[in-house]
Amino acid sequence: MNGCAQGNNGVSRRGFVGGMGAAALAMLSSGLVACGGDSGTGSVGEDGYKDTLVVAAYGDQDTLDPQINVTNDKVLRLLYSGLLVVQEDGSIAGDLAETYDMSEDGLTWTFHLKEGVKFANGEDFTSADVVATFERLLNPDHPLRYTDTVAFIDKVEATDDYTVVMTMNTTYGAVEDTLAMQCCFIMCKSTLEEFGYDIGTDPETINGTGPYKVTSWDIDEQMTFAVNENWYLGEPGTPNIIMKVIPEASSRAMALENGEVDIVDRPAVDDVERLSSIEGLTLVSEPGYGLQGFQFNCSEYSKCQDVNVRKAISIAIDREAIVGSLFKEIGETPTHGPLVPMNRGYVDLGVPTRDVDAAKQLLAEAGVPDGFEMTIMTFDGYNKGVELAEAIKDQIADAGIIAEIVTVDSATFNATLNGLTPEEMKYDMFIMGFGGSSLDPDASLRRICVTSEDGLNTNNYGWYSNARVDELLNGAITLVDQEKRMEMYEEAQRIIYTEDPFAVYLNLRNSLFVMAEGVENFSLNPLQVPCFETIKVKA
Amino acid sequence: MFKYVVKRFLQMLVMLFALSVIVFLMVRLIPGDPVTMMLGQGAGKEAIAAERARLGLDYPLPQQYVMWLTNVFHGDFGTSITTHKPVLTEIVRRYPLTIIIAVGSTALSAVVGIAFGIISSVYHGKLADNILMFVSLFAVSTPSFFLAILLLIIFSVTLKWFPSGGASSWVGLVLPIITLGMQEVGYITRITRSAMLDVLGEDYIRTSRARGVAEHVVICVHALKNAIIPVLTSIGLRFGSLLAGATLVETVFSLAGIGRLTVDAVAGRDYPLIQGCVLILAATFVIVNTVVDVLYTVADPRIEFDS
Numbered sequence: 001m002n003g004c005a006q007g008n009n010g011v012s013r014r015g016f017v018g019g020m021g022a023a024a025l026a027m028l029s030s031g032l033v034a035c036g037g038d039s040g041t042g043s044v045g046e047d048g049y050k051d052t053l054v055v056a057a058y059g060d061q062d063t064l065d066p067q068i069n070v071t072n073d074k075v076l077r078l079l080y081s082g083l084l085v086v087q088e089d090g091s092i093a094g095d096l097a098e099t100y101d102m103s104e105d106g107l108t109w110t111f112h113l114k115e116g117v118k119f120a121n122g123e124d125f126t127s128a129d130v131v132a133t134f135e136r137l138l139n140p141d142h143p144l145r146y147t148d149t150v151a152f153i154d155k156v157e158a159t160d161d162y163t164v165v166m167t168m169n170t171t172y173g174a175v176e177d178t179l180a181m182q183c184c185f186i187m188c189k190s191t192l193e194e195f196g197y198d199i200g201t202d203p204e205t206i207n208g209t210g211p212y213k214v215t216s217w218d219i220d221e222q223m224t225f226a227v228n229e230n231w232y233l234g235e236p237g238t239p240n241i242i243m244k245v246i247p248e249a250s251s252r253a254m255a256l257e258n259g260e261v262d263i264v265d266r267p268a269v270d271d272v273e274r275l276s277s278i279e280g281l282t283l284v285s286e287p288g289y290g291l292q293g294f295q296f297n298c299s300e301y302s303k304c305q306d307v308n309v310r311k312a313i314s315i316a317i318d319r320e321a322i323v324g325s326l327f328k329e330i331g332e333t334p335t336h337g338p339l340v341p342m343n344r345g346y347v348d349l350g351v352p353t354r355d356v357d358a359a360k361q362l363l364a365e366a367g368v369p370d371g372f373e374m375t376i377m378t379f380d381g382y383n384k385g386v387e388l389a390e391a392i393k394d395q396i397a398d399a400g401i402i403a404e405i406v407t408v409d410s411a412t413f414n415a416t417l418n419g420l421t422p423e424e425m426k427y428d429m430f431i432m433g434f435g436g437s438s439l440d441p442d443a444s445l446r447r448i449c450v451t452s453e454d455g456l457n458t459n460n461y462g463w464y465s466n467a468r469v470d471e472l473l474n475g476a477i478t479l480v481d482q483e484k485r486m487e488m489y490e491e492a493q494r495i496i497y498t499e500d501p502f503a504v505y506l507n508l509r510n511s512l513f514v515m516a517e518g519v520e521n522f523s524l525n526p527l528q529v530p531c532f533e534t535i536k537v538k539a
Numbered sequence: 540m541f542k543y544v545v546k547r548f549l550q551m552l553v554m555l556f557a558l559s560v561i562v563f564l565m566v567r568l569i570p571g572d573p574v575t576m577m578l579g580q581g582a583g584k585e586a587i588a589a590e591r592a593r594l595g596l597d598y599p600l601p602q603q604y605v606m607w608l609t610n611v612f613h614g615d616f617g618t619s620i621t622t623h624k625p626v627l628t629e630i631v632r633r634y635p636l637t638i639i640i641a642v643g644s645t646a647l648s649a650v651v652g653i654a655f656g657i658i659s660s661v662y663h664g665k666l667a668d669n670i671l672m673f674v675s676l677f678a679v680s681t682p683s684f685f686l687a688i689l690l691l692i693i694f695s696v697t698l699k700w701f702p703s704g705g706a707s708s709w710v711g712l713v714l715p716i717i718t719l720g721m722q723e724v725g726y727i728t729r730i731t732r733s734a735m736l737d738v739l740g741e742d743y744i745r746t747s748r749a750r751g752v753a754e755h756v757v758i759c760v761h762a763l764k765n766a767i768i769p770v771l772t773s774i775g776l777r778f779g780s781l782l783a784g785a786t787l788v789e790t791v792f793s794l795a796g797i798g799r800l801t802v803d804a805v806a807g808r809d810y811p812l813i814q815g816c817v818l819i820l821a822a823t824f825v826i827v828n829t830v831v832d833v834l835y836t837v838a839d840p841r842i843e844f845d846s
Contacts, residue, residue, distance in 0.1 A: 062577070063623050070579035140585075148583030201623050219622050219629065220795040220803070221705070246704055246793040250688060254703040255793075257696050411571025411808045418575045447581055459581060 042240060044539040050518075052240040053535055056252040056261040060220050060245045065200030066185040067137050067144045073182045073437070073529050074265070075243070078225060079120075080185035080208030083111055083130065083164075084176055090342060090439055090526045092176040096125065096186055096209060097164075106171040106480035113162040118230035119188045120206075120213040127158035132189035134166075142197070146183035173477050173485050177344075177440035211236040211533040220245050236533040237521055256281065256514055262537050263522070264514045265530075269383065272329045272512070280517035285330045288340045289509040289528045290435030292382055294392060296503060297429065299422030299463040303372050304429065310501045312362035313429075316399040318354040322391045323507040326384050330512055335505045338434065338445070338496045342526050345441045345486035349497050359399040371400025374428040378405060379413040385431050388506060392429075403429075417461040425457065432461065432503060439526060441489040446473040449492075449502060466500045468492075540836065544829065551825040555818055559611075562817045563604050566810050573620045573808040594620065607814070617811030621803070626815040629800060634819065636706055637796035640788065641781040643716035648723030649774055653763075655724070656731020656770075660739060661758060671728060678725030683784060687718045687791040704793030715788045722784070723777055730773050734766035741765075767838050775831030779824045 042052025061071045066080055085095035094100055097111040117125040134156040137147055152172040157165050168175070178184065191199065191207040199205045203214040209232065212225040225241040244261060246252040249268035253275055255261045267275060267283075276283045296304040296313075303309050319334035337349040363369055378389035386407055393403040406427065408416065417430070436443025450473050451465040452458070469492050476488040496502040511528040518538035523531050574590045575582070591597055595606060610617060616626035659671040694714060695703045702711050738744065739762055747757050786798030797816060804812035835842045 062621055070577070143583060143585040143589045145578050145582055145586055147586055151583075198623075218632075218795065219624070220633075220799060221793075244705065244793070245795075247799070248791050248793070251691070251704050251791055251793055254691050254696050258699065258703050260703055409571075410806055411569075411576055414575045414580065415571040417580065418572070458584065 048539055049238070050262075050537040050539050051238065052242060053238040053263070053532065053537055054242045054244065054261045055532065056246045056255050056264045057243050058245075058247060058249070058252065058266045061223070063200040064206050064214065064217075065197075066182050066187070067146050068200065069182070070145060073527070074532075075223070076182045076185060077210065077529060078212045078241070078532060079206055079210040079214065080182070080187070081210050082180055082182070082185045083113075084180040086177070086180050086439060086526050088523075088526065090344070092180055095180075096130075102175075102480070107168045109166040109168070109175060111164045111166070113164065114232065115162055117209055117232040119191075119209055120228045120230060121188065121191070122230060123188055123190060123207075125186070125188075125209055126161045127164045128161075129186055129189045130164045131156050131158050132192050133184075133187045136187075136192060137183070146181075149178060149181070149183055152178075171478050171480050173479050173482070174438065174440040174442045177438040177443070181438050212241060220247075237536040241532055253514070256516055259516065262516045262519050263530075263535075266512055267514050269327065269330055269512075272514075275514050282515045282517075282519070283330075284513040284515065284522065284524075285332075285510045286524055286528065287333065287508050287510050288342050289511045290433050291335050291338070291340060291505055292388070292431070292433055292507050292509055293335070293503045293505040294376065294378075294389070294429045295432040295462045296464070296501065297422075297425055297427060297462045298465065299425060301422045301425065302428045303366075303368065303374060304462075306366045307500050308362045308366035309368070312359040312366070312399060313396055313401065314501045314504050315352055315355050315362075316359040316396045316401070317352075317392055317504055318395060319351050319506055321354075322388065322395075326387055326391070327507055327510075330510050332507045332510050335508045337493050338502065338505060339441055339493060340435055340444075340508060342439060343436075343441050343444060344439050344482075345489040345493075347490050347493050349494065352498070354395070356398045359396075363399060363401075371402065373402045373404070375404050375406055375426060377408060377413075377416065377427040377430040379408050379410060379431055381410050381413070382431050382433060383509070389431065392504070417457060419456045419458050421456060422463055429504070430461070433509070434503070434505070435509075437527070441486075441493075442473070442477050445489070445492060445496070446477060449473060449496060462502075464502050466495060469495050469500070540833070544833070547825075547829045547832070551822065551829075554825065555822060558821050559608070559814065559818060560604070562814055563607070563810075564600070566805075566808065566813050567600065569808075571808040573810055576807045576809075577620050607811070616815040619804075619812045620809045621807040621812065626811050629812065630797060630815055630819055633795055633800050634797045636794055637782065637785045637789070637798055638823075640712060640715050640719060640785055640794070640796065641778060643712065644718075644720030644723060644781055645774060645778060647716060647720035648727050648777075651720075652724045652727025653731050653767075653770060655728040657735060657758060657763065659728060659732040660735035663736060663739075668732075672732075675725035675728040678721045679729075680725075681721065683718050683722060684787055684791065686721055687714070687788060690714050690718060691791070704791075706794050711792070711794075715792045715794060718791075719781060719784055719788050723774075723781065726777065727770060727774065731766065731770050734769045735762060738762045738766045764838060768835055771831050771834055771838065775828045778827045782820055782823065 042050055044050055059071065061069060061075050063069050064076065064079065066076050069076060081095050083095060083097040084092050087093050096114055096117060098114045100109060100111045102109050113127060119125060134153065137144060137150055138153060152168050152170055154167045154169045159165055186209065187199065188207045195205040203217055206214050211228055211231045213228045215224045215226045217223045222245060223243045227236055227239045246255055249266065250271060252264045253267050253271045256264045257278065272283060275281050296310050298305050323332055323334045334351045336351060337347055339346045363371060376389050376393065378385045380386050389405045393405055396403060434444060447459045448461065449464055449469055450460060451470050452460045452463060457463060472488045472492040476485045479485045497505065511524055513530065515522055520536045520538060521534045523534060525531055574587055574596065578586060578590060595603060607617065618624065619626050619629060622629060655671050655675065659668045662668045691703055691714065694700050701714050705711050744757060744762055747761050782798065785796055786802050789796040789799040801816040804816055
């Protein structure tokens with residue numbers, strides 16, 4: 001079930017035992033508080049475990065319709081499941097599909113569905129539900145957020161109650177990873193017919209085959225879950241979950257110290273050291289959430305169009321120093337390539353070493369030996385987005401490049417990186433997070449790196465254009481021979497990272513959670529999503 | 540009086556209409572687009588186009604406005620772009636909480652602030668005055684964000700008297716009300732003090748004292764009645780800033796009020812939700828200040844509105 005083995009004792013936990021709290025407030029609270037007492041919600045069962053797990057989330061979901069949801073993937077997987085699933089080791093297996101096979105030409109995929117699976121409302125899961133789900137997603141008259149993602153599927157048909165045949169438009173290299181994504185979660189046909197596009201807004205419109213069902217949802221307050229008695233994989237670790245929305249990071253930390261919540265999602269980096277020093281609390285800081293960096297504007301309106309300028313900026317930056325100082329508490333490290341290590345086809349390309357003289361040399365070759373002025377856009381929705389920009393500004397100044405930092409809000413950020421022409425783009429570099437919603441490298445690279453066809457930065461935000469990269473990425477996705485595909489991605493990674501830099505890649509982001517005493521079986525799946533369904537909380 | 544209230548109500552309608560036009564245009568002029576916020580990076584062109592059409596963003600602005608206004612007159616404020624729920628439902632669900640906090644902190648600041656102000660003016664220049672002036676300066680100048688965290692660390696994390704957030708019971712509202720009311724306490728203390736000092740120097744106060752009226756009657760009845768009008772005015776005007784300040788307090792204390800709703804709506808460029816929230820907040824502000832105007836006549840019966 002979504003890659004998290006039941007009863008598994010979790011991935012390695014790294015407890016960061018910090019020293020003295022730096023801030024006066026931090027010392028005040030960590031010094032005075034004896035933590036652990038719980039006044040929490042729910043009751044304790046005979047086995048000594050709580051019947052309710054309370055999670056502090058940083059934000060609410062936009063909708064619980066898998067084909068529309070863009071918020072995150074922490075909740076949907078508790079409610080729904082897909083035909084396929086990424087297992088703990090990263091391999092793909094059947095979930096609602098018992099077995100599946102691909103025809104010789106790669107154009108026909110047959111899924112033999114599990115029998116005896118029921119939806120939360122008690123209805124049997126059959127091939128009709130799969131067909132209804134994909135028909136809704138593929139409907140050209142009502143394209144949804146993820147319709148594009150499955151554009152390689154031509155049609156989905158049921159040959160009997162438990163067999164589904166998918167016909168593809170083209171050979172596609174990432175069929176399995178895509179079908180394991182949350183946008184392909186299976187919804188119930190009768191629920192789809194009843195609620196249409198209102199699915200996912202109220203508890204009664206949510207009906208899946210996951211371990212839980214939603215019992216109440218007050219937007220921006222909390223969402224409560226109760227066990228789905230019909231779950232085909234047995235019983236989840238804790239019967240009830242409450243997900244409280246606590247937008248302010250320091251308030252999330254305090255709720256944990258108070259025993260009001262069991263798990264905090266995304267504590268503030270600055271709180272981590274203090275929290276880790278409190279007895280009983282455990283920090284989970286696992287690499288692989290995604291990458292952070294600054295992307296180049298490669299259009300003719302920016303000096304960064306010149307590959308030598310981009311290379312110069314790249315080697316003028318000391319990634320170890322920046323990442324080491326800004327993310328020390330949570331143990332984040334510089335990236336070793338444009339992908340995260342758990343991506344398929346990942347290549348370790350090392351960390352570029354800082355060399356200011358070589359950077360100046362490259363600038364001279366680019367015809368700007370005395371440097372130039374440029375603009376860096378950042379946004380504090382990224383972890384330490386402003387601090388990172390400032391660090392880069394300082395370091396490239398040594399090579400003679402004078403940068404001005406512009407900090408924008410999230411809506412401006414999104415609007416700037418969507419559908420502009422090169423003339424309209426005012427920045428030479430901009431902060432960006434990298435990473436796909438599946439383990440396939442195609443999801444992380446093709447959309448953002450392939451030359452923009454219409455000249456707008458709808459997906460390729462900085463007008464990056466490299467003919468060889470286009471050839472590799474556009475070619476690889478049409479192959480079903482995975483070995484050959486991965487060789488092509490390896491070459492593409494080298495070009496994007498070193499030969500013709502796409503961005504200054506900085507830190508490999510960690511998933512951060514802090515847990516109260518008594519939380520057992522916490523684990524993250526390969527996509528770094530917590531498996532709340534396995535967790536038990538000892539009272 | 541009745542005529543005055545009706546007149547104010549009509550003025551309010553005109554004002555809200557003008558405001559709705561301004562807000563309608565303003566949210567569309569700031570950079571950012573609701574559809575790209577809603578669908579996130581990487582959405583397909585077809586999906587973006589389809590969503591724009593569904594939201595009616597393809598129509599010319601005047602037509603969009605007329606469509607929106609027509610719906611508002613039918614009680615339909617539209618559907619939130621970010622939450623996919625009716626705007627009115629969200630506002631109705633979240634407004635009471637903000638009102639409770641704002642009214643609570645207004646009451647707190649009025650009671651404490653006026654009391655402090657009176658004491659301060661009576662003991663003008665003495666130790667009590669100095670202490671209260673220092674306290675009020677401290678209250679006015681402490682950022683509410685800092686105060687909120689400080690209160691949380693002391694009363695929630697350390698003493699465990701109050702929850703760290705949420706409004707599952709009234710206990711959860713105590714710290715937010717104190718946080719929000721604290722700045723107002725300082726402000727109203729100062730206003731009351733200076734108004735009282737003006738009045739206490741008047742001839743009629745000296746006359747009252749000479750007539751042998753008890754000192755507490757002189758202060759609390761004769762003087763306060765005349766000093767209260769500027770205080771009432773500022774309480775009314777400050778109510779608006781309380782509604783605005785509620786956003787911060789709602790964020791720190793994890794309360795789902797209208798302040799946070801409005802700010803999230805702006806961040807998500809959720810046009811219908813922004814318009815709905817701003818109209819409701821503006822209407823509240825006008826109503827509160829109309830009520831304050833009416834209260835003038837209670838404080839000073841010589842004030843007449845109809846003439």
